[in-house]
Amino acid sequence: METVEASTDTNVSSSQSSESAYTSSTTQANVIAKPKLMVNINEYGLLVGDNADKLATRAGKLVRTYCSVKYVSWTKVPDNYKDDVWLKLTQEFEFNVPNHLAKPCVFRTLPQKFRTFKYDLRTGPLLGKVTMQEKLYACPSNYDVDFWRIFVENESKVGVKEKHKNWFAGIFSSSIEKSSLIRKYHNRSHGSKNNSNQ
Numbered sequence: 115m116e117t118v119e120a121s122t123d124t125n126v127s128s129s130q131s132s133e134s135a136y137t138s139s140t141t142q143a144n145v146i147a148k149p150k151l152m153v154n155i156n157e158y159g160l161l162v163g164d165n166a167d168k169l170a171t172r173a174g175k176l177v178r179t180y181c182s183v184k185y186v187s188w189t190k191v192p193d194n195y196k197d198d199v200w201l202k203l204t205q206e207f208e209f210n211v212p213n214h215l216a217k218p219c220v221f222r223t224l225p226q227k228f229r230t231f232k233y234d235l236r237t238g239p240l241l242g243k244v245t246m247q248e249k250l251y252a253c254p255s256n257y258d259v260d261f262w263r264i265f266v267e268n269e270s271k272v273g274v275k276e277k278h279k280n281w282f283a284g285i286f287s288s289s290i291e292k293s294s295l296i297r298k299y300h301n302r303s304h305g306s307k308n309n310s311n312q
Contacts, residue, residue: 155216161220182261183262183265249266
């Protein structure tokens with residue numbers, strides 16, 4: 115069977131997941147916590163600065179770790195898995211705005227990463243597979259076969275290809291409201307600094 119680079123806790127077999135969890139906890143116990151990387155969020159709610167790309171890369175890997183391919187879309191991924199992604203990010207990164215304002219700005223980028231995850235599977239293990247049997251047999255060796263079957267069945271439904279063509283639609287549907295909150299925060303912060311300097 116073919117393999118893909120991204121091995122994920124929610125997609126791997128239970129035995130591999132247990133082994134991974136044991137290794138992870140053992141490793142973490144012997145590693146000194148690294149200082150968090152600062153990520154700036156500007157008044158428009160965009161992640162900027164030297165560490166923005168690092169957070170984006172890390173977020174993509176965490177989405178592949180915690181969000182199983184069996185879910186047909188990002189909106190169907192349970193909130194507890196999304197919160198796992200956020201928790202891991204806050205353990206490694208900090209922001210120039212409060213976390214409750216940073217979270218929606220970061221989460222606005224995650225649907226695209228989940229779609230990219232599935233795109234990599236369609237253009238990797240599933241590429242050139244025509245029959246259902248071929249697609250099921252293309253399951254990466256480290257993936258849960260039941261989750262893979264659900265993913266393949268979802269991908270084979272009528273209308274899915276059309277949705278893939280418009281994968282970017284709606285990602286920033288609520289960006290105006292969230293950016294407004296960020297601008298208000300920045301304006302208050304700058305106002306406080308200006309008053310203290312007078």
